[in-house]
Amino acid sequence: MISARLTRLSFLALALICFSISALAQDTPAAAEDAPVTDSPATPAPEPKNGLDPALVGLAALPGDDASAEDYNKTLKIIEDRIAAVEREGAPPAPGGPDEGTVPDPRLEPLLDLRLSLQRRATLLARRQELQGSLNDIETAQETLQREGLTEKPPYPIDQIDQLHSEHRLARHAAEAAERALQIAQQQTDMAAKEIETKEQERRLARTQLEQAAPGDDRLALERRLEAARLGELAARQRQATAKDFLELTHLESQVARQRSDLLSAKIARMKDAVSFTKTMLDDRIEELTAREAQIRKRIEALTQAGDRAESALFDARRRLERNRDESRTRLLEEEVAAREAELGASRKGIAYLRHALSSIASARTLWQRRYRLYQGDQEAPLTSWLQEVGALADTIADETRYLQDELATVRSVQLMLVQRLADSGLASDMRTALKRRLDALDAQEGQAEDLLGVEDQLSALADRFEQELDPLVSRRSFAQRMDEAATWFAGWWNKELFVFQDQGFYLRDMISGGAVFLLVIAAVSLLQRLLRRAVLPRLVAASNGEKRAPRALVLALVRNTSQLFVVIIAFYAAMRVSGLLPERLHDWLWSILVVVFWLQIGIWASAGALDYLNRQRSRRERQDPSAVSGYGLILFFIRVGIWSIVLISVLTHFDYPITGLIGALGVGGIAVAFAVQNILADIFSSMAIILDKPFRVGDFVVTGSTLGVVEQIGVKTTRIRSLSGEQVTMSNTDLLNSRIHNYKRMEERRVVFKLGVVYQTPPDLLERIPGMIERIIRDQAHTRFDRAHFFEYGDFALLFEIVYYVQGPDYNRYMDIQQAINLAINRRFREEGIEFAYPTQELILRHAPPQSGSADARSD
Structure with missing residues (x-):
């Protein structure tokens, strides 16, 4: 407590x-x-x-x-x-005393x-x-x-x-x-x-x-x-x-x-309500816009020339970068390339900006002309259409302005980065020059974009004023006036001439009516095919008697083998005739094309129907007697020949070609020609084998027998080869297929084996390093794959090395370029390492016998 x-x-x-x-x-x-x-000690206040x-x-x-x-x-x-x-x-003073500073x-x-x-x-x-x-x-x-x-x-x-x-x-x-x-x-x-x-x-x-x-x-x-x-x-x-x-x-x-x-x-x-807009004022505005267009075109020409120079400089800078072997200069060369790219980009962007400015000036000219008509009280002026167009123009300007502002933001961020890099006092002078050139190019691009923004802003202000002037006038119009304006606009749109071809105008009404007829024919054909497939064909398929086989084959041919090209040409011809777009001088040409396509379609239908009919017959006979169907293929071949012969004769008849003599000549001389051209037929079948089997194609480099060269042409009887010595060699297709063909165009890699020798006095440590040197040299080459490099054998006068590598691709010139580069690099590296190449030499070794006493006495005498 x-x-x-x-x-x-x-x-x-x-x-x-x-x-x-x-x-x-x-x-x-x-x-x-x-x-x-x-400063005196005291109690704080x-x-x-x-x-x-x-x-x-x-x-x-x-x-x-x-x-x-x-x-x-x-x-x-x-x-x-x-x-x-x-x-x-x-x-x-600092707490430590005067030596520690203040x-x-x-x-x-x-x-x-x-x-x-x-x-x-x-x-x-x-x-x-x-x-x-x-x-x-x-x-x-x-x-x-x-x-x-x-x-x-x-x-x-x-x-x-x-x-x-x-x-x-x-x-x-x-x-x-x-x-x-x-x-x-x-x-x-x-x-x-x-x-x-x-x-x-x-x-x-x-x-x-x-x-x-x-x-x-x-x-x-x-x-x-x-x-x-x-x-x-x-x-x-x-x-x-x-x-x-x-x-x-x-x-x-x-x-x-x-x-x-x-x-x-x-x-x-x-x-x-009391604004004056005279023709003189309009002319002054148009003249001002024209002068600005002339200035912009001069700037475009100057930028085009600057861009060409920048592109040439960029090409040279890239070549120097590709050829550079000094790693210390790589960064500088990359900055030079970036600077040239910035200069080229500034020129190309500037040209695009100026061309867009020309388009904006053209839009401004149109707006000024329309404003003049508006202030003059033009009763025929399509105010509603103008209001819609100026609204769309304002939206386009807003989108383009946002795009330009985004580009400016990107350019300014790069500029800031470059400025920060240039602030480094330890930057080399060459690097500083390259960065400064790149910054200058970006500054130029920024100025051009800002100029275009100014043009867009002026056009936007003009469009806003015109829209403000149009809006009350459009809203005050009566319903009848709007309907009349809409009818006038529709009539102008319907009768608008789209383009002129061979002094004949093509109008929008003709294009629309022709398109409608075209689509109608396509739809009618499609509806007919669907009707045949769903209504007629099931009844024919359900019938089992032989009387319905031929109609069923015909309906199947109509449904499945109607060419879309045939339907499109018929629809096109009908559209052109109904709409009046077809000139009289072109009618005969289009009609002839239609007739040819029609007979070709008949041939397709007949061939398909015959094929379906014979296949059904062969299936039925095959169940009864399998040996009886061996001749159906030949029958079908002759039926097709007959069908297409009729098609050919019909087409020739349409063109008023005299076919009576042609038919007789074919009937009498056909057999004699067949016996006379046995070798030719053999070559023809050989050409078919070449086309189907494709052992080679035009452009392939082939070797057959003692002939080697590039295939230039595969004919019906012969094949032509351009040899390496320049002459053209013509060979029979039969002889060509009977021989072995080496196709080097399809070679994916070329295996290269070469040897080199060094002198016997080469130290062993250098001999051990030689394969590694050669491997690095080959791997540094483009389009190569290193395989091996070995000390091969002791030669008569050299220590031999065997090298194997692969060249990726069949091009012989590439192989020679690579081999040359490898040889030069090996020679350069061996000289640097003090390795000597061997060449054929002989060495005489003289041995002296020991002197004898008798001979010494004789010499003393």
């Missing part, structure tokens, strides 16, 4: 102490901060309850919301003096921030006064306009109202921008409030450190830190005031923009 009482008494005492401290803090007025922090007194840091009262420009100037002068005083006092004075940075915030507030004050004056002027102009009207007398030139429209459009954009700026200003105000809380915490922490400083601590440094914290809080509060001033200024800008937009709208409303 006693411990519980003691605990309660302890809590009561603690509460009384806290209450006393709180009452003391509330009783201390803000003016208690009566002196700035000095008490902090205010609300806000912070600038006198604590040696400053006068800071300007409030109603301060004037003179007040800001005086305060800035005091802050300048305070900055100078701090700089004169200098920074205290630390920056912590008061200087917040003083600079405070000066900058006050300068910004002074600038915003001047801007606010200007906007307030502009707002007063606009309100005065509105009152004058309502009371007295326009100062200018009508009629008003169209240039003047167009200028007002442009200013009104800018005012609307300014109002929209001000609305977006309001959101940013509000965010800045919120951030400033949070910053003040942070600065207050820093000030309280600095004050606590000074109050709790030990006797040995550097109180001067702690006092300066507290003063810096107070200055930082003052600067944060001024930044908050600056954010509020900016928010107020943004509100005022939005109000000015809206008032200016309303004033311009009122002026436009008073002027629009």
Whole structure:
């Protein structure tokens, strides 16, 4: 119990102490901060309850919301003096002593921030006064306009109202921008409030450190830190005031923009009924657009020439990059290629932009001409059609503008990357030049895109004005007028001439009627085929007697073997005849084509019917007697020959060809010709074997016997081969098939085996490295596959190596180029390594016998 009482008494005492401290803090007025922090050790001044007194840091009262420009100037002068005083006092030495240098004075940075915030507030004050004056002027102009009207007398030139429209459009954009700026200003105000809380915490922490400083601590440094914290809080509060001033200024800008937009709208409303648009004004606009077109065409020519030069330079740069063997220069060459590509892209993009600008100028010319007709009161003007077209044009301009803005964003991101790279002081001069050239090309492309954006913006403004002028006129038209306009438009559209061919006009009505007849014939044929398939054919198939076999075969031929080409030609002929699109001089040609196709279709039907009929007969006979069906193939062959002979004779008859003598000659001389041309027939069948079996084709390189060359032509009797020596070799198809044929065109890889020898004096370590050298050389070549390289044998005069690799592809010239490159590389590498190639040599070794005594005596005599 006693411990519980003691605990309660302890809590009561603690509460009384806290209450006393709180009452003391509330009783201390803000003016208690009566002196700035000095360099002499002293007890820190008490902090205010609300806000912070600038006198604590040696400053006068800071300007409030109603301060004037003179007040800001005086305060800035005091802050300048305070900055100078701090700089004169200098920074205290570092804790370690004079050898450790000095630390920056912590008061200087917040003083600079405070000066900058006050300068910004002074600038915003001047801007606010200007906007307030502009707002007063606009309100005065509105009152004058309502009371007295326009100062200018009508009629008003169209240039003047167009200028007002442009200013009104800018005012609307300014109002929209001000609305977006309001959101940013509000965010800045919120951030400033949070910053003040942070600065207050820093000030309280600095004050606590000074109050709790030990006797040995550097109180001067702690006092300066507290003063810096107070200055930082003052600067944060001024930044908050600056954010509020900016928010107020943004509100005022939005109000000015809206008032200016309303004033311009009122002026436009008073002027629009008394606008003058004369022929001279139109001619001036057309002349101006024509002059701009001429300038753009000159720029296109210049960019075309620049693009050609850039393309040539790009080709050279790529060749240098491909031939480069120095890895240290690879990066530079890649940047040069990128720079040339940027130059070429800028030229090509610029040409595209300028051509699009020409299209926009043509659209602007059309709009000006239509506006002239509108202001002249042209009753035949298709206003509804114009309104639809100008709406579609506005949508197109919006899409193209978004596309251009996306391209500009991409270009600017690359520009930023290049600028960051160019900021590197250690960049080599050659690399800097390449990057600068690439940046210049992107700058040129950016300028061209911005020019096109300007053209699109002008065209968009013109389209908007024309749409505003058209919309009320279209809406006021009566229903009868709209129906008449629609009928007139439909009649013009129906009788529109699409194109001219051989001095004959083709009209839309003829094209539509012809297309309708064409589709109708296609649908009728399709319906007839479906009727035969679903209604007639099932009945014929269900019949089992032999009388229905021939009709069933005919119906199957009609359903399954009707050529779509035949149907299309019939539909085309009917469409051309009904619509009147077929000229008289072309009628005979088209009719002849139709007759030929008709007889060909009859031949297809007859052949298919005969095939179906004979196949059914053969199946039935095969069940009875399998040996009786061996001649059906020959019968079918002769039936087909007979059918197509009739088709041929019918076609020739249509063209008035004398076929009586032809039939007699074929009947009498056929047998004699067959015996006379036995060899020719053998070659003909051989040619058929070549075509079906395809041992070679035209263009293949073949070797047959002692003949080798490229196949140029496969004829009925002979095949012609162009030999390597240049002459043409003609061979019989029979002889060609009777011999062995090597087709090198179908060779996928060429196996290459070669040997090389080195001298016997080559050291063993070099001999071990030679296969690896050769392997790397071969692998570095394109279109090759290395197989092996070995020390082959000891030759008579050399140490022999055998190398095997594959060339991918049948091209002999490629093989020779690769072999040459390998030989040159081996020669170069062997010279670098000091390896000598061997060549045939002989070595004589002379041995002397030991001298004898008798011969020595003889020599002495």
